[in-house]
Amino acid sequence: MDFIRWGVLSTAKIGVEQVIPAMQKGELSKISAISSRDVDRAIEVADRLGIEKAYGSYEELLEDEEIDAIYNPLPNHLHVPMTIKALEAGKHVLCEKPIAIDLAEAEELADVVRSFPELKVMEAFMYRFHPQWQVVKQWIDDGEIGAIQTIHSSFTYYNDDPENIRNKADMGGGGLLDIGCYCISASRYLFEEEPIDIKGEVEIHPDFGVDTIASGVLRFTKGTATFSCSTLASPDQKLIIYGTSGIIEMDIPFNPQESPASIRITSGGQVLKEKTLQANHYTLQGDAFSKAIIENRDVPTPIDDAVASMKVVDALLSLHK
Structure with missing residues (x-):
């Protein structure tokens, strides 16, 4: 495997304007498909960014057997449910930060991740790759x-x-x-x-x-x-x-x-x-994740790191309650 074929869930601004163009510059990452609940929007973005496939639903993209990994830039409340669906579809997942909306949800995802040891999941804290x-x-x-x-x-x-x-x-x-x-x-x-x-x-x-x-x-x-x-x-x-x-x-x-x-x-x-x-940390992050898949190595920041950060966020938010 010389590179990883990526599918992108949604036409979110951060993906379209920043992450996708950066990952397209990588040596190990090929953006092969993008999805949106609005198929016309998906087609427009795919044409503009030179992406081969466009889907009118997230589920259609997840069913594509030619996609190896998913980039999930959906709104925060959809990070965990759609990451789990991607895992169930046999896809590796790079999920935008925060990995979840609270600690309980992050721990739920960590439990699911452990049940798919052959798949990689990482929170997209791109700053660490700069x-x-x-x-x-x-x-x-x-x-x-x-x-x-x-x-x-x-x-x-x-x-x-x-x-x-x-x-x-x-x-x-x-x-x-x-x-x-x-x-x-x-x-x-x-x-x-x-x-x-x-x-x-x-x-x-x-x-x-x-x-x-x-x-x-x-x-x-x-x-x-x-x-x-x-x-x-x-x-x-x-x-x-x-x-x-x-x-x-x-x-x-x-x-x-x-x-x-x-x-x-x-x-x-x-x-x-x-x-x-x-440097472009999104390019470096994408290739680092792709390399972990290709070489079957641990991802640079494992799911436990994401859970640990959520513990602190939860603790701070609980101070207001």
Whole structure:
């Protein structure tokens, strides 16, 4: 098997505008089919993006025996049910983050995944595949900033559209599930362990019923991580790692797309090291998942990692109840 034949569930904006064009640049990923509940929409997107097959239902695509793997960018509340259907159809699944809308649903999916050991499932936290993260991890492993003491991250954008799925509670909306999950995932990834204590503040929008501002304090055995996210703030993202002998700053930690991403080590106000890296993390993510299938290896981030992140999201949301 030289490459993986992919089918895409839905013509969601993130897939059509970002993920599909990026995966089409990969060496191991071929986008072979796309589906929509509106067949005309599926045909239009397929023609525009040079995709061979278009289906008028998700089920039709899942029945296609020539499709090896599924990319699931559906709204959050459909991540688990459609991923399970894809597994039952014998397909590997790369599912957009968050993997589920709550911990119970994530654990349900993990149980199902374990019953299909021959199939791969991964949460699409594409940020981890950008080379800036490999450099940052190497700096930390090499002791460039000493021992990590605390991490602070933030991720914000402004979206007050009541019709947008991110503002619909019944579809898994809210800032924690959409962007706060990046801060949580990155903190766990950098400390290489799970938090032993979780505190925070969450503000629920009176009309939307979803969180629009959230801040968290995660305590690990090795240090702490703090973060803030908001869906009603000016767009920005940052991540800073404070060590005993230096600081690592990441200017665009989560979704640089193909923009230059700058990272640096500072100490006492002086820049000690600096790098600017450019890559498409969606391309790299797609090929990494495809390679895991071809070589029958474990995926880079297993389903247990997704469940662990959902535990933190659930804990923070429960603080409001």
